[in-house]
Amino acid sequence: MAQIVDGMIIKATGGFYYVQTENSLVECRARGVFRKREQSPLVGDQVQVELTGENSGSVTAIAPRKNFLIRPPVANIDRVFLVTSIREPLPNTLVLDKMIAIAEYKGIQPLLVITKSDLEDCGELEQIYHRAGFLVFTVSAQSGNGVDAVRYEMDKPGISVFTGNSGVGKSSLLNAVHPGLAIRTGEISQKLGRGRHTTTHVELYQMPGGGYVADTPGFSTVELERFDKIKKEELSGCFREFADYTGQCRFADCSHTKEQGCAVLAAVEDGSVAASRHKSYCAMYEELKLIKEWERK
Numbered sequence: 001m002a003q004i005v006d007g008m009i010i011k012a013t014g015g016f017y018y019v020q021t022e023n024s025l026v027e028c029r030a031r032g033v034f035r036k037r038e039q040s041p042l043v044g045d046q047v048q049v050e051l052t053g054e055n056s057g058s059v060t061a062i063a064p065r066k067n068f069l070i071r072p073p074v075a076n077i078d079r080v081f082l083v084t085s086i087r088e089p090l091p092n093t094l095v096l097d098k099m100i101a102i103a104e105y106k107g108i109q110p111l112l113v114i115t116k117s118d119l120e121d122c123g124e125l126e127q128i129y130h131r132a133g134f135l136v137f138t139v140s141a142q143s144g145n146g147v148d149a150v151r152y153e154m155d156k157p158g159i160s161v162f163t164g165n166s167g168v169g170k171s172s173l174l175n176a177v178h179p180g181l182a183i184r185t186g187e188i189s190q191k192l193g194r195g196r197h198t199t200t201h202v203e204l205y206q207m208p209g210g211g212y213v214a215d216t217p218g219f220s221t222v223e224l225e226r227f228d229k230i231k232k233e234e235l236s237g238c239f240r241e242f243a244d245y246t247g248q249c250r251f252a253d254c255s256h257t258k259e260q261g262c263a264v265l266a267a268v269e270d271g272s273v274a275a276s277r278h279k280s281y282c283a284m285y286e287e288l289k290l291i292k293e294w295e296r297k
């Protein structure tokens with residue numbers, strides 16, 4: 001009789017899944033049954049494996065997920081580190097705010113990491129997100145500044161994910177936090193001003209504290225996780241600092257984009273809500289407005 005073991009997928013590459021079981025790392029090809037059900041295994045999935053050899057087998061069942069992302073493809077995420085560099089590449093607050101909104105919508109704790117602080121002052125960007133109510137880590141993998149604080153968060157139990165544009169320094173930061181990881185990092189392409197996707201697969205690394213951290217390939221801005229499952233009425237709930245104001249608008253169905261008597265707009269006006277955050281909100285709201293209900297599926 002075939003032997004069945006439980007484990008967690010810690011790496012996916014080249015059509016193989018690597019499942020960490022209590023005793024070993026098992027190389028698996030997922031069975032066709034999952035493809036037919038349109039459910040493909042993800043890194044972070046708790047799975048059942050049927051062993052076919054000492055270190056090989058196939059995934060036969062996936063446990064229900066508490067959440068998942070398609071980009072980066074990881075399941076059962078407890079916190080996501082949204083990594084942005086202050087330069088090379090430059091920060092894009094709309095991309096960042098989209099990522100934050102998706103995390104909030106999915107119930108994943110978003111944490112902000114501003115890297116390459118050795119290149120430029122990060123105060124302004126840091127303030128925008130700190131005042132909005134997020135934990136912000138300003139770090140330099142080069143000088144080691146701020147690395148201890150990130151290590152402290154990463155060593156917490158559960159699954160943490162590092163995501164952000166290619167070249168922002170995700171792998172470099174992971175290496176600075178735990179030099180033993182020795183993850184390959186890349187050079188910034190001077191001509192394009194962006195990285196060249198040095199990390200090519202998702203992999204979970206176990207931390208000394210027992211938690212897991214996923215390094216992921218960077219994205220370019222066109223391949224963001226889709227946020228179109230969010231209804232436009234739900235969007236303001238994905239901007240946590242709006243919560244103090246949304247109940248005080250003159251109209252109950254206020255969209256917080258342009259209405260008279262909008263308390264969110266007043267807060268933007270007096271500087272309590274960052275203008276860049278509200279600008280991102282409006283851009284996303286316009287996108288969501290165009291989506292028909294039947295397209296949301």
Ligand SMILES: Nc1nc2c(ncn2[C@@H]2O[C@H](COP(=O)(O)OP(=O)(O)OP(=O)(O)O)[C@@H](O)[C@H]2O)c(=O)[nH]1
Binds near residue numbers: 116118
């Ligand atoms: N000045 C400076 N450069 C850094 C810092 N962190 C990373 N870099 C540089 O940024 C480039 C990209 O770093 P990576 O760690 O490979 O970036 P990544 O986000 O993992 O990129 P992908 O794997 O392509 O998604 C490398 O040339 C690093 O040396 C930093 O704190 N300061």
Ligand SMILES: [Mg+2]
Binds near residue numbers: 171185198217
């Ligand atoms: Mg990398």
Ligand SMILES: [Zn+2]
Binds near residue numbers: 246262263264265
């Ligand atoms: Zn309003």
